[in-house]
Amino acid sequence: MRGRLWKLALYLFVIGFILNLMGIVGNVLVSAFAKRWFGKPLPPAFTTDWFVFAWKNFDLGQVLGVTLFVALAAVVLALLVGTPAAYVLARRQFRGKALLLLLYFLPLLIPQMTYGIPLATTLYRFGLGGSLTGVVLAVLVPMVPLAVFVLMPFFEQIGIHLEWSAAVLGATRFQIFRRILFPLLVPGLLTAGILILVNTISNFELAFLLSGGGSQTLVVALFYNVFAGGVRPVYSIDAMAVIYMAMVMALLLIALRFVRPTQMVFRIEGGGR
């Protein structure tokens, strides 16, 4: 009997949490399509005008361009830098490996605000603050280790015998990589790529600290508009939020085809907001 009640309480809590979450997301969604909405369960009339308004007034074309550029640059660079490191860390045993893994784990563990300020200071000193390059370099700091840690198990799954066989048959190192490892690694690269994409698009702290006039990503622009408050109609800000949400949700749906939810947490958060 008490066990039943206990189970019931669990379900009630989960339902309550999900209802609150739906309320939070639904509020943004309804508000973005509302003509005017005040103190009623639903707005009296709906419109899509706020999307047009947001697109024009918040320069969304440019902001989306920056966001996509930063995200794609982060994916390509993190994979390029992270893949060889993941290969060595998965295949070789050497002195200091545990220390190296710890070093790579720290940017995922330490909150971005803690190292963001010294990082921004450093990049500003080299004249990269406020530039697109600066934003890409900053968001890459946690993404390179993420690429390494996501790819390591994928390399471990590929039997080393395949490499040996190819080498015996006279394949060069490059041929082994191109013809054996790379095709087997494609699922890993996809998984890592999508996780990096979702993470970069929703990364606020580092992008915020480094962004300037022309280098704001979508989340950063969203933050400035919410924080400016009052000046802009809340519906237009919510329209912008819906565009952002649509982007993240689409990527998330793709991501979930490749990874289990619990993996997302270990890999996404590590530290981070």
Place this chain on the structure above:
Amino acid sequence: MRRGVLGERSEFDGLALVCLLPSLFYVLALFVYPFLYGIYLSLHPLKLAGFSLANYATFFMDPYQYGTVWITFRLAIPNAVVVSAVALWLAYGMRRGIWLERTITTVLILPISLGVILLSEGILGFYGANGWLNQALLATGIVAEPLELTHNYIGVILSLFMQQFPFCFLMLLGYISGIDPSLEGSARTLGATPWIVFRRVMLPLIAPGLAIAFALVFVMSFAVFPSALMLGQPSGATRSIAIAAYQQAFEQYDMSYASAIAVIMGLCQLAALVAIVLIRGRLASGATIGIGKR
């Protein structure tokens, strides 16, 4: 030939070096170097020549600045306690798997993936004076006046909970479902009540994982920044230490003082981590039976 730690031949050769170098260079140049540079900078104040602790002295003399440490602890500790307690309760209850588990865990990763800004904007609307929650509470007559849940301490706590609860829960669920179920079965067979099983058998096994989850939630909450700005009172009750550091860096343009505040923030997080790891060591000593995460 060099010998590795385990007595095996070290497999570190030219290829390994070439493969590791780009990422190692990246982490050293953009993570380790900035940290060291930040510490160096914090010890060389803007207005003084040479080495000085003036920035730290200024921070701890000014109540408006050192008060942020207290404010941040006041946000981070209650949040970490509530998040890990609720997550433990839920994860323990779900350790045998429940109906719709996959759907529930999928829904739970939404707030993590959507990010803090979108969540905060939604919280502003949903929990606001004219939001759905207050409408429902007023309509059912539970309250006479709308509850003030945003632009104060509660707003920031709500946002922190929404972001970190799913993270902590999924972590603990993974940890608890990795514990051998036969231990619990044995205890039950020997006549232990469910509470005794939890208190004497399961909790000691969960404690090391719980300590790590608590530490991570605490460290993340201690760096609270955007939600403290958007949902709190950024010049008053929720002026967290990250806000103080940001203001020095980007409003006063005093990078040296900002670095000092960032160092103090990092030290507070480190101190809490060390404390928790020490407690964890004590907890784990009697309880490790060699069963942990899957």
